[in-house]
Amino acid sequence: KAGVTQTPRYLIKTRGQQVTLSCSPISGHRSVSWYQQTPGQGLQFLFEYFSETQRNKGNFPGRFSGRQFSNSRSEMNVSTLELGDSALYLCASSLGTGMQETQYFGPGTRLLVL
Amino acid sequence: GQNIDQPTEMTATEGAIVQINCTYQTSGFNGLFWYQQHAGEAPTFLSYNVLDGLEEKGRFSSFLSRSKGYSYLLLKELQMKDSASYLCAVRDRAGGYQKVTFGTGTKLQVIP
Numbered sequence: 128k129a130g131v132t133q134t135p136r137y138l139i140k141t142r143g144q145q146v147t148l149s150c151s152p153i154s155g156h157r158s159v160s161w162y163q164q165t166p167g168q169g170l171q172f173l174f175e176y177f178s179e180t181q182r183n184k185g186n187f188p189g190r191f192s193g194r195q196f197s198n199s200r201s202e203m204n205v206s207t208l209e210l211g212d213s214a215l216y217l218c219a220s221s222l223g224t225g226m227q228e229t230q231y232f233g234p235g236t237r238l239l240v241l
Numbered sequence: 242g243q244n245i246d247q248p249t250e251m252t253a254t255e256g257a258i259v260q261i262n263c264t265y266q267t268s269g270f271n272g273l274f275w276y277q278q279h280a281g282e283a284p285t286f287l288s289y290n291v292l293d294g295l296e297e298k299g300r301f302s303s304f305l306s307r308s309k310g311y312s313y314l315l316l317k318e319l320q321m322k323d324s325a326s327y328l329c330a331v332r333d334r335a336g337g338y339q340k341v342t343f344g345t346g347t348k349l350q351v352i353p
Contacts (some may be wrong), residue, residue, distance in 0.1 A: 162343075169328075169343055169345045169346060170328060170330075170339040170346075171343070172340060172342065176343075183340060184342075184343070185341075229286055230289075231286060232284055232285070233283060233284050234282075
């Protein structure tokens with residue numbers, strides 16, 4: 128089985144721009160979660176999508192949004208980028224059934240905002 | 242809100258056993274994860290506990306006590322490749338949404 132894939136792997140943007148990141152989960156997985164990881168804050172949960180619906184949400188501003196398509200692929204969008212948005216963005220996929228939950232992370236997209 | 246505490250750093254000897262503790266406070270507990278993360282890499286799933294007790298997977302075991310808000314990850318027969326950060330994360334339900342909160346991680350160094 129192919130693992131979780133994320134594109135692009137690296138990205139450089141300037142303040143005020145917007146960015147869209149993509150995540151393709153493992154085949155058969157219906158849940159996709161997004162995380163932001165920075166040296167200062169560690170790993171922080173952004174949101175989770177399950178069957179095209181946002182099921183879980185972290186404490187991030189509305190500039191961070193996402194969606195999930197019928198094939199379970201997910202995109203995350205950040206509008207009006209700020210310097211502090213520079214981070215590694217990770218997505219993780221799982222079956223989404225709750226018990227015996229197993230989450231698999233993708234390699235991440237490293238975003239640098241200048 | 243949530244509060245997750247785990248030691249910042251630990252050192253252990255190759256071949257030994259090490260226990261990494263995690264304590265948490267949450268209003269609506271709905272499961273606890275352990276992840277391993279090597280420097281520069283994505284986290285790798287190790288375990289998920291939702292019921293009290295010990296779950297064993299090879300050299301790694303994870304324990305949960307919901308009444309005490311406590312979990313530990315036990316690594317046996319330590320190998321040099323086990324040097325990594327170990328992240329404890331709690332899923333809970335707050336404000337109608339389930340949220341996953343990570344601890345800051347425990348950096349484990351395995352020495353010969």
